[in-house]
Amino acid sequence: MLRGVLGKTFRLVGYTIQYGCIAHCAFEYVGGVVMCSGPSMEPTIQNSDIVFAENLSRHFYGIQRGDIVIAKSPSDPKSNICKRVIGLEGDKMLTNSSSNFFKSHSYVPMGHVWLEGDNLQNSTDSRYYGPIPYGLIRGRIFFKIWPLSDFGFLRDSPNSHRFSDD
Amino acid sequence: MAQSQGWVKRYFKAFCKGFFVAVPVAVTFLDQVACVARVEGASMQPSLNPDGSRSSDVVLLNHWEVRNFKVHRGDIVSLVSPKNPGQKIIKRVIALEGDIIKTMGHKNRYVKVPRGHIWVEGDHHGHSFDSNSFGPVSLGLLHAHATHILWPPERWRRLESVLPPERLPVQTEDK
Numbered sequence: 001m002l003r004g005v006l007g008k009t010f011r012l013v014g015y016t017i018q019y020g021c022i023a024h025c026a027f028e029y030v031g032g033v034v035m036c037s038g039p040s041m042e043p044t045i046q047n048s049d050i051v052f053a054e055n056l057s058r059h060f061y062g063i064q065r066g067d068i069v070i071a072k073s074p075s076d077p078k079s080n081i082c083k084r085v086i087g088l089e090g091d092k093m094l095t096n097s098s099s100n101f102f103k104s105h106s107y108v109p110m111g112h113v114w115l116e117g118d119n120l121q122n123s124t125d126s127r128y129y130g131p132i133p134y135g136l137i138r139g140r141i142f143f144k145i146w147p148l149s150d151f152g153f154l155r156d157s158p159n160s161h162r163f164s165d166d
Numbered sequence: 167m168a169q170s171q172g173w174v175k176r177y178f179k180a181f182c183k184g185f186f187v188a189v190p191v192a193v194t195f196l197d198q199v200a201c202v203a204r205v206e207g208a209s210m211q212p213s214l215n216p217d218g219s220r221s222s223d224v225v226l227l228n229h230w231e232v233r234n235f236k237v238h239r240g241d242i243v244s245l246v247s248p249k250n251p252g253q254k255i256i257k258r259v260i261a262l263e264g265d266i267i268k269t270m271g272h273k274n275r276y277v278k279v280p281r282g283h284i285w286v287e288g289d290h291h292g293h294s295f296d297s298n299s300f301g302p303v304s305l306g307l308l309h310a311h312a313t314h315i316l317w318p319p320e321r322w323r324r325l326e327s328v329l330p331p332e333r334l335p336v337q338t339e340d341k
Contacts, residue, residue, distance in 0.1 A: 018187050021194035028197065061251075072306035075282035077235045111249040135246035136306045 031055050031139060034070060036082050040117030040124070044068070044155050045082065050146035051154075053139040063113065063134075064088075066157055068141040071115065074132050082141065083125050086162055087114035089134075094162065095127055106130075113137070118158055199230050202316060203244070205256055209288035209295065213242065213325065214256070214315070224317035225256070225325070227310035235305045237262070237284060240329035242312040245286065248300050254309055257286035257296050260329065264339030271298045276336065282306075287333070 026032065031054035036045050045051065045068070053070055057063055065085055073079045087093045087108045095104045108114050112131035117123025126132065144150055157163075205214045205223045214223045227244055237243055237259050247253040261267040266278050267285050279285050283302035288294025297303060315321050 018191065021190040022186075024194045024197070025190045072304070073282070074304040074306065075280065077282060077304065077306035077308070109249070111247065111251055133246070133248040133304065133307055134251035135248065136304060 027055075029055055029059065033145065034082075034139075034141070036141075038082070039122050040119050041068070041082055041084070042119045042122075043158065044084075044118045045141075045144070046147075049144060049150070051141045052143040052145055053141045055139040057140050058137050061134075063137060063140060065091075065163055068154060069113075069115070070138045070141060071132060072136045072138060074129055074136060080138065081115070081125075083115035083117050083123070084157055085113050086116045086126070087131075089113070093126075093131075111135075116159070116162060120159060120162075197229065198233070199228075201227050201229070201310070203227055203254070208293055209290050210242070210256060210258070211290040211293075213258075213289050221318060223315050223321060225312045226314040226316050228313045229310045231311045231313070232308055235308055237305075237308065237311065238327055239335075240327040242325050242327075243286070244309040244312060245303060246307045246309055248303055248307060249295075255295070256312060257288055257294070258329075259284050260287045260297070260333050261285035261335045262339075265335035266337040267333075267335050269298055272301070277302065284308075289330075 031052065033050060034053045035048060035050050037048055039047060057067075058069075063069060063085055065088060067085050068082065069085055070080050070082050073081045089108050089110050089112055091108045091114065092105050093108060093114050095106050108131045111134050113134055114126045114131050116125045116127065142154060144152060144154055202224055205225055208215060208218060211218070214225065215221070232243070239259055239262060241259045242256065243259055244254050244256045247255045261279050262284055263279050263281050265285070266276055269275060269277050270287075270291060277285070279302045282305050284305060285297045285302050287296045287298065312325055314325060315323055
């Protein structure tokens, strides 16, 4: 009787650990479903949209300009941010809005990326805290699942003039 | 013939089952709990690699301790290099967020470490690529806390969390 209960408990614990580990590997190395909140990526991603993120291109260094990525916030490692990659290392970036008369430029240093939200008026991004290290990137968002009316691959950036020319 | 085929099938099945249990469990353990790594380079002399290139130490990296990004001044930690994301660096934590630190060779003489960042330095001043060249690093790049030297056996010891007295922060922000 006791042995049966003990055996059952052990088996349950073992299965929990096993599936927990499989889930960890999947979320860490393959990808998962993420819910985005906040206005910074409108109109590409609205508040509380559900998207699919993949982590493979981070491990193989396949992040390109124009990709939407999830990254750890540089000022708070426990929260994540969702932005578009505007510049890679070595790119010359406009650090203020291009409508300004005085334009200021800076170069993205080695091993860093320049992130900006699509909603330039309402986004805290690299224009505010500077380029962020590549190591903070968690994954790349490429497919929207919810709402169903917008199901499919994500649109290109509405701010294509922000990309560097070279 | 049929019997041998059944045996192969059974063997294959058992192998798959073991494989799909062992690999995820091992990967998760190495990612979340602890792993070992060899230290290369002279940047942490004399705490690590005291003999220079003749021998390299193997350290135990504890991931579980830093799961909430809690580090203390003086801890030896490993981080993802901000300049090269494929590389890990091992340094000593000198200052936490809010501290004001006197730098050595940075572009500013005094630096206030911003929120969510730490200031790391190698013990071998002048031969270390650390916060004095790339500035404060984000806590999100934190990888693990180095707690023990495992190899070579005669150097087996705990890595103590000591802050060099001359590197104390000028002003600390303690809550």
